[in-house]
Amino acid sequence: MPEITMLEAIREALFEEMERDPAVVALGEDIGVYGGAFKATEGLLAKFGRERVIDTPISETAIVGAACGMSYLGLRPVAEMQFIDFIACCFNQVTNFAAKSHYRWGAPVPMVLRGPSGGGVHGGPFHSANPEMYFVHTPGLKVVYPSTAYDAKGLLKSAIRDNNPVLFFEHKFLYRRIKEEIPAGDYTVPIGKAIVRREGRDLTILSYAAMAHVALEAAAVLAKEGIQAEVIDLRTLLPLDRETILGSVKKTNKLLIVHEDTRTGGIAGEIAAIVCEGAFEHLDGPIARVTALDTPVPYSPPLEEHFLPNAEKVVAAARELAKY
Amino acid sequence: MNTKLTREQHLELYYFMQLNRQLEDRLVKLFRQNKIVGGVYSSLGQEAVSIGTSYALEKRDWLAPMIRNIGTLLVKGFKPRDIFTQHMAKYTSPTHGKDGTSHFGDLKVRHVVSPISMLGDLIPVMAGVAMAGRYLGQNIVAMTWIGDGGSSTGAFHEGLNLAATQKAPFVLVIENNQWAYSTPVSLQVPIRNLADRAAAYGITSRIVDGNDVVAVYEASKAAVDECRAGRGPVLIEVKTMRMKGHAQHDPAEYVPKEMFEYWKTQDPIARYEAYLTKHALWDPKKKSEIDVRIERELDEDQKFAEESPMPAPETAEQGVYCEGCHTIAADWRRPKSEVMPPASSVEAVWKVTDFGAFARPAARAASVVAGVSSVQPARTEPAEVEVEKQQPLRVPFGRGPKDRSVELERREKLVEKPVRHKPHKRRRR
Structure with a gap:
């Protein structure tokens, strides 16, 4: 193919x-x-x-x-x-x-x-x-x-x-x-199921869409530093795959959420609440997030680059989280 | 009497109008007894609109009521108990207490789409219903209503424009009841006749006395027939009057007393009763028979509703998603092969003939020459005339020569053709 x-x-x-x-x-x-x-x-x-x-x-x-x-x-x-x-x-x-x-x-x-x-x-x-x-x-x-x-x-x-x-x-x-x-012929991917894109044991990076690629990029950098990040691609935001999220947090005990959406009211907040409700005693550090800024999306390239999360920002946040 | 309605149909119109009125009268009483959970939106004085329009639809056709169109639901086969239970938020209501008033429907049997409170939104939805019906070869017509107030929404324009662009079999009834809550129609729109808006969409329109049920029916029937023949959509403006406030809580003190007085003389049921008597379509015995039947039905259904249980609290959690509870299957009335490749890829019929060039109207040309730009161009007749000149309109798709409606039309013409003997001229008296 x-x-x-x-x-x-x-x-x-x-x-x-x-x-x-x-x-x-x-x-x-x-x-x-x-x-x-x-x-x-x-x-x-x-x-x-x-x-x-x-x-x-x-x-x-x-x-x-x-x-x-x-x-x-x-x-x-x-x-x-x-x-x-x-x-x-x-x-x-x-x-x-x-x-x-x-x-x-x-x-x-x-x-x-x-x-x-x-x-x-x-x-x-x-x-x-x-x-x-x-x-x-x-x-x-x-x-x-x-x-x-x-x-x-x-x-x-x-x-x-x-x-x-x-x-x-x-x-x-x-x-x-x-x-x-991709395989020939008919296949479907179920709605409501997240997927583990990279296995790891030190911390979980939750993401979706373009930021899933950023998360993988960051995980590759972190691996060289000895931090094994697990990367999960949510794929569906509603309904959320609580099982996969909680399962991974219980395994790595640390959670970093990355999304391209703006910060306030982004899905990171909702996921943080889900994890507090379902796996609080498993957490070894604060739930961290890397998101876009709370502004409209600016037009000029330097502005937009500043606005968006990137691998560098994710790596920095992951390093901080890994210290706990 | 110049109508094709039979005596039975005439009496049925009366039955539905009176049922509509008596049902709402009971709702008002129940409201005062604190047995209604939400509001009661009276259609007092507008019964002829709901009944006359929806009566023109066939069983296969679709409608979506507005808040003051309880009558259309009765015509489509819902029972008073459905409306009682909806208002009283009972578990036995069509929505099991999830929503109130006329906010319910039925996809399978009665073909009714439930309204939402945001006005105008039903117009694009019913345009979609009409388009889907045509696509499936069902030869249906879709109808919905909008008030004078709701006609100012963006959804009104978007929906009607799409329907007109698609030549969808869709009838839109503008129910001009003079008031949008407390705001008179004169403060909402700068035109006297809302039907004029049809010209902007290049569609046919009619204006009807909304308190004359036979006139409303005739206009609606003609509109429905036109749509079924592929010449939709059609806009009907009915002139009527809301005889109560916006809802039960509103005493409508903003309405001039003289206005109520005038419209009281135009009561649609009183007028229709006089009509039935004048044309000897009933007698007092028949009337009381119908009235008794209505009382009995309402007694039964009100009792049913009052005795019905409220929903169990935990049912609030159910039904947000369809999780296999519904089987979705379209009712195909044309061969599916027609819409599948290679048949589906046949060239479309759309054509723009003049490259969109500017055509200088004669009147304007004259005024330019004379150097006077403020000359009012001769008032052109609304699109009604223009559209009818183009007949027979070719529907862009969905109604080829093999379509059943075309065949029926052809047959109808054949039946009409044989020359009848001219009736003898009557002598002048």
Whole structure:
């Protein structure tokens, strides 16, 4: 098998799911003729036609609203946000309409809402966001944020087959930067399961998306210094895989959380609470975190580099934690 | 009397309107007895809108009510007990106490989408329902309602624009009841007729006397038929009046007394009763038969609701996610092969003919020549006329020549064709 990028893996998942199930339709801005701003949907229109690949007006509320309506008739719409930042425009449809539908009146919404997210590409305040926590805070949604091509394909397939609204974040920094060989044929990756990317015994670094790669980079540096870090990639943020998190903390007794989202109200806080509730007596040091700053994502490269976590910052924090 | 409604249908309209009113009357009483958990949003004086519009839908069609559309739920087959239990937050309610009022629905049998409190959001949702129905070959129509106030939301525009762009079989009823909570329509929109907004979407619109149930029905039926024939969406504005406050707590002192006085004379049920009598569609015996039936049904269902248990506290934890409790399967009414490759990749019908060039309207050209820019261009007729000129509209997709609706239309025309004998001209008296 040739190596493919994360973007290609996402495209493959869409193709294969649409081929497998005629109930799967795609809608969004410029996803048809143009193939999507990042070309994630390129070729879909030619193969599946206008009825299944719908170029919509610039109307995020209408896109998500229509997707909800379609799902009530048994379709499995995959809606694209051109950039995930624009999800703010349809916040109400996502959090009030889609998320509460099954709880309120037993109507499942088998919808996927996917889009490019994350910084590191100098996109500025409106094309770099990591808005996942607004939705992690919303019962009724599932939130997925993969870091590899293999996971992106398998998780997107799981998301499409899931009976609940799934928010599928695609880190645009990773779109074309990572490549890997993935198996031919149909496979899925379960939603709600984290994965241990690197085994270690001295401390646990929890992360996801682009920061999972930063964590691995840091772990390689730490290994040379004799610190064996265990790196866990969360992959799904809602529901969180408590078992894997607590299992690792019980093993290493130290926890460092790394995320690209801003600090206050980021998922590190929630994980810290989970660990205090479930493994407090196993902790040998304070729960540490390396996150982005509490500012909007700045545009200019030196500013954005300062804003984002990197391997250096993670190594520094890990060294401090390892001293306990 | 110029309607295709049968006598039974006429009486059914009365039954539903009166049931709607009596049901809400009981809700008000229960509210005063502190037996209602949340609010009661009266549709007093607007019954003809809920009943007349939803009565035009068929069983397969979909609707999503607004807060003042309890009547539509009755027409779609929900029972008064569903509405009693919802308001009283009982476990036996359709949502098992998870939500109140008219916030419930049914995907499988009655095809009702539950509303949410944020206004306008149902419009894109029902556009999606209409699009999905067409995609599956179900030939359905989707309908929802919005108030004069809710028509100012962004979701209204986004939803209607998408529906119009997609030519979705979708009927939007603007229920202009003059008041959005305490704000009069004149402070919400700068136009007299909300139906004018249809022109901005290039869709057909109608304005109807909302307190005349037959007129509302006729307009809705025509709209539904147009949509089913692939000429949707359609916007209907009904002019009516909210005869109570926003909800039970609101005495509506901001409404001028004269306004209430005028609209009291327009009561939709009183008007319809007179209509039924005038056209000899019933007699006092029939009326009392229906009224007794309504009382009996309401007695039974109110008793059921009052005796129903409240939900067990721990059920609050259940049902956030579908964990295999639902089997999701679309009801395909067209061959799936039509939407799968290679059939799915057939060229689309969209066309832009003039490269989007600027077309100088004659009136404007004249005013430019004369050097007067403030000349008002001749008031053009709303899009209604223009759209009808283009008929038959070709639906961009989903309704090819093999579609059932096309076939039915063709048959209908064949049936109509045979020349009938002209009736003899009546002599002038």
